[in-house]
Amino acid sequence: MLALLHRLAIDIRANVATLFAAMAPILIGVAALAVDEASLHLEKRRLQSAADLAAIYAAGDPANAAERVERALLDAGYDPLPPTVLVQTGHYTPDPNMVPADRFAPDTGPANAARVTLRHPGRVHFASIFGLQSPTLGVSATASATPMAAWSIGSRLASLNDGLLNVILGGLLGGEISLSLMDYDQIVGLDVGLLDFLDALALELGLTAGTYSDLLDTQVSLGDIGVALASAAGNNAVLLELAGLIDDSITVDMARLIVADGLANLALGTSAAVEASVDALGLLTAAALVADGERHVSLDLGLNVAGLTGIDVDLVIGEPPQGGWFTLSGEGAYLRTAQTRLRLDISLLENDADLGLLSVRLPVYVELAPAEAHLASLTCPPGRPDLGRATVAARPGVLRLAVGHTAQPSFRDTRRPLAIEKTTILSLLGGLVRVTAYADVSMSQTSPVPLHFTAADVVAGKVYTARTATPLSGLTTSLLSDLELDLEIIGINLLGGLLSGLLGTVSALIAPVIGVLDHVLVAILDVLGIGIGEVDVALHGFDCRNAALVQ
Template identity: 35%
Template structure:
């Protein structure tokens, strides 16, 4: 007989049961691990949802971000057992920036919050096969708020002298314009939706189905943009007269005109990060500001020469030589602290050369007045949105008028160019030149505001587009009148200075109102008010906080 050991080794009875038992053990172990893995995945999804809610609540009020986020997580079951981090910072939705780099913790403007959560999920079966008793779960959520304001800095709504305004706009557009005073009043008192202008412009650019970002990245002709202004005005309640005025302007254009970047007329501003859909309501901007902006962009920084002839009462003749720097008067929707949060008017140089009748029958007096206006600026400081029924909108801005230099001097026309060296204002201007008599005059005045002034716009101010302004120090009621009164005269000839000087000063002072009219209307047509910064809030965009990462 064989030994028992050898018989056992060769016995095959019951082998299937053994294999089934071993296989069942592995299958049950894998099933147990699968159950635990499902629990972990579910726990992570639940934690992600809680973190996203906490991030949106915190981003809605970044000043209380930490408290709001922790309370929200505690309400959802993540209390003392979880590790929570709350990091306010800034989010820039720039497509050129990698998504992972768009949020920067601890930077300004504080418009976003990133919430992190780390917790342990207990497992039940996996520990039976030697795995840890719990699995760590870590999730983050980032949300950004949408508090935007749009504002403009410009010339206010005072009436314009139609003759001077027509001459200035016509010269910059290369055509003759004959708008009436009523036309200009309609343009000055009408506001249109800038996003509506983009919608109206899209068909002529072949971009009917394009996004706003595609439209603002395109170039359009003066004629195309003007036609879009008319279409938008036609769809604006109560803007029939303004639409007719833009139509008259459009019919005066000899051709399509120069190509202009659309973004320089109507931009998305910081709201481009939200990719607003077509049909979104945009900022309500003054129609006259858009018209003058088109003219300035069409002309570039070229010198403009305008002969007004004898159209200004009290003056025998007037010639304007003008140079306007690139300007940006409206902000579109922007957020405080961003690069787009500051806008400015144009740097402008203007030479007014007039002639008038001299006293004592001495022929004519030639009077040159040089004006140089530095940029006035406005900066968005804060936007308060109505998160509850009881709260109201409020926008705060800092505004500063531009430095104004006014002079009577011998200034050559060639020096009227933005960016060129400032002309010598110490050279006497030849007022009267006769064989036996020469009179020269010099004067200079500067008005400036040494600091910015804060302006606050209430919900009612925003709804009614109230214009608020700040003024420079040293402003006189008549700028040119004050300049003439302080003029130094140099008289060389037969007539004694004590006799001619007072007569000449009285004659020049008499035409000061006419000179103020020329100066003020010319600059207002370009969106600049001498010595003032007129600011209007064009609208706000107050969306709930949204997840961005």
């Protein structure tokens, strides 16, 4: 027996069969677990695909995200739905400087993204033999669709207005402009494609690579902007002539003119990516208004008005504090106009025998704080710009009218409040008798005015205006009716009785100014594309891009 056992122990025949028989249960178990693992992996991929599609579909309409997710899951074959379906909407910021996990902020507006989290028990076939429980599969997907709108503020068309456009544009552009009515007719209402203009500007600057964001981060001369506008308008002869008259030393920070939210990642030359047009003359005027440094224009208005001998006008344009004139952006964006100051030196002549022929000068100051507009809401189904809708909350800038004196440096310094002091408007006998005047009134719109745009408004080129409750005529009437007139007599008491009616005569002299002041202010600011107590907003196009996975 011992010999037989020894012989069996050293016999190596059929070892492989023996080992296989011994390992077979383990191999079968491993194979069963591999089948289950592959099955779970396949099921998780299917669940992930369903979450991806549901997130993309939900991001297209965050307001109805839950209903859209349910519909997407049912279409994917999940009936009944997975036990856990978590839908979150919020704001996604595609900022490469942020940690990817922080780019999606749930329950934060404006909602432009949706996150879908699914948990579903996995199905196993053999694991239960070994006493293993079915695992729970969990997946998550985040998609974002940021509809955008191309819009601008203060976009009222300029007016030729008896030569005022030539004088004001010439002062702002640093050249002598002489547009005729025929010239003006060739450029008024002339639209150019936004990206066609930017492509032409890049070519003018010699930029052949990069993005529109790179272009809009540069300082550009007004002359280059004029040439690019002419090129984008098919080499328009009038715009080319204007471009040749512009002072090339005047530069524009393009970020103050066009905000690049929706253009940041678009390469130069991809002009078909965004369909938006802008008014060529309006863009050129806006570029002049936001040009580097403060612009100063002096005007001499030869008006034939009874009781008035003339009006001298000083115009100062200050840079806007932030924002731009035009933007392609999503919900929540802001635009602001430039600050504007006017000083009108109105000369009056009285033929009353009691006064003799005296010259009376009434200095009127006008200050328009920057108006602002906010893209409060935007709905634009992916791929359907014809269904786009937007609401812009616009707030006209504070308008201040004053009669008084301010130093020239203070008037031109738009970074500081304008200080108004009582001033002499009439002087007799070498200053022994003086009439001083002072008034200061203002109006503002305390709450934003909602302006509602549709795709049809874009096609029609409509411009909507937000107005303050107080009309201009009421404000100028209030200014001059509240005018504080004081008679100052030095040394000769007898003059008090002789000149007792002087204040009433001066008041009568000033009466015709009310209507003239309204007319002059409207005329000057219409040329600049600015309204008194108003702000104009135009929507140029919807960019209804499809949702895409971001996480």
